[in-house]
Each structure stands twice: as C-alpha cells, then as structure tokens.
Amino acid sequence: MERHLAWEGCHNVRDLGGLAASGGRRTRWGAVVRSDTPDRLTPAGWAAAAAHGVRTIVDLRTPGEHRAAPGHRPPGMTIVSVPLHRHDDPAVTRYGGTPLYLGPFLDRRADQCVLALRAVARAEPGGVLIHCVAGRDRTGLIALLLLALAGVGPADILADYACSAARLGPLYALLGEPDDDLRVRARLAEAGTTTEEVVSALLARLDVEARLTAAGLTAAELTTLRDRLTEPCP
Numbered sequence: 001m002e003r004h005l006a007w008e009g010c011h012n013v014r015d016l017g018g019l020a021a022s023g024g025r026r027t028r029w030g031a032v033v034r035s036d037t038p039d040r041l042t043p044a045g046w047a048a049a050a051a052h053g054v055r056t057i058v059d060l061r062t063p064g065e066h067r068a069a070p071g072h073r074p075p076g077m078t079i080v081s082v083p084l085h086r087h088d089d090p091a092v093t094r095y096g097g098t099p100l101y102l103g104p105f106l107d108r109r110a111d112q113c114v115l116a117l118r119a120v121a122r123a124e125p126g127g128v129l130i131h132c133v134a135g136r137d138r139t140g141l142i143a144l145l146l147l148a149l150a151g152v153g154p155a156d157i158l159a160d161y162a163c164s165a166a167r168l169g170p171l172y173a174l175l176g177e178p179d180d181d182l183r184v185r186a187r188l189a190e191a192g193t194t195t196e197e198v199v200s201a202l203l204a205r206l207d208v209e210a211r212l213t214a215a216g217l218t219a220a221e222l223t224t225l226r227d228r229l230t231e232p233c234p
C-alpha cells in the first residue's frame with residue numbers, strides 16, 4: 001500500500017501504517033492518518049477520506065485560528081477539537097514553525113500532548129485523522145509520539161517527520177506564498193543544526209512511555225493506543 005494519499009484539496013496526507021514496530025509487529029494501515037487542514041478538501045477529497053475509513057478527526061488547531069473555506073465533510077465523521085497549544089506559548093513564539101519547537105514544547109506541555117493522544121485512544125472504531133494547518137509541526141509532534149509509542153525505529157520516525165517539507169512545497173506555490181521550508185532551513189542553519197539532528201536528538205533522549213505516563217496517560221490508554229496502532233506482522 002502507499003503511505004502518501006492523494007486526497008484532492010490536501011497536499012500533506014499520509015497513512016502511518018506499514019512501518020516496522022516493536023515486538024514483531026507493524027503499524028496498522030488505516031488506523032491513523034496525518035494531514036494538513038482538511039477544510040480544503042473537495043467533495044472528491046472528502047469521499048476519498050471516507051473510503052479510506054476515516055471516522056474521527058482530531059483537530060489540533062486553536063479555536064478561532066484561520067480556516068480555509070468550509071468543505072463538504074460527509075456524515076458519519078466526528079470532529080474532536082484538541083488545541084495543542086496557544087500561539088503565545090514560549091516554545092511556540094521562540095521556535096514555532098521549526099523542529100526546534102518539538103523538544104521544548106514536549107518538556108513543558110506534555111499534558112497537552114496527552115489530551116491529543118487520549119482523543120485517538122478514545123475514538124470510535126474506524127480510522128483517525130490528526131491535523132493542524134500545514135500538518136507539519138503540531139501534527140508532526142503527535143505523529144512522532146504515536147510512532148514512538150508503537151515502537152517504530154528512530155529512522156522511520158524521522159523519515160515520516162521530514163516528508164512534510166517536500167509535500168508542502170506545491171501547496172505554498174498554489175497559494176502564491178514562498179516555500180516555508182526555506183525559512184525553516186535558514187532558522188535551523190542559524191542555530192547550527194538540521195531537522196535530522198534535532199529530531200534524532202529528541203528521540204535519543206525520549207523515554208516516551210515514562211514521559212507521557214508522568215503527564216497523565218494511563219496504562220489502559222497506552223495499551224489501547226498500541227493495539228489500535230499496530231498489528232502482528234503476517
């Protein structure tokens with residue numbers, strides 16, 4: 001199966017399935033999809049999301065944050081609003097829009113990450129779509145935590161995170177805006193690092209289960225997430 005999904009109107013959509021996980025398992029196709037804002041989906045795009053099995057949408061955006069024109073969401077999809085952060089959060093104002101924000105935000109607000117993960121764990125049967133605006137930073141952090149909890153290796157987690165830079169280029173071109181990856185790389189160069197170095201360093205120091213448990217994720221929720229995200233390899 002193809003992890004990158006062609007849903008008309010979105011540009012940064014991929015299934016988190018098909019990755020090797022711990023314990024001889026792999027991530028389950030259709031369990032969790034990550035994307036940029038689905039508000040831009042056309043009717044055909046929404047139909048593709050429904051056909052892929054999406055039944056719950058976890059919206060990480062702040063209430064009142066800019067939204068694209070109303071879409072054509074089909075019936076049978078539940079929206080769960082879980083704002084990941086406020087835009088005046090120190091980690092956001094200092095590092096927002098770059099991978100430099102991931103570690104400082106997780107260190108300070110792991111409790112907010114737990115709320116997003118809990119929404120995935122408690123979702124009704126069917127696929128879960130997680131998204132913010134570009135599907136890169138907030139969505140990237142929650143996807144990183146989900147994959148780490150599933151026992152996916154650092155190289156695969158990094159590769160998934162890094163995909164967004166290339167996927168978003170056509171969207172910025174369509175909107176007539178500069179490719180934001182240029183700004184991100186310039187900010188990282190100023191800090192003397194790269195996306196690969198930042199994400200790899202975070203994963204190397206992160207005991208994801210301990211960190212999230214300390215922030216309130218229960219043992220039952222951990223089990224539910226792993227069961228939802230993974231399946232035995234055939």
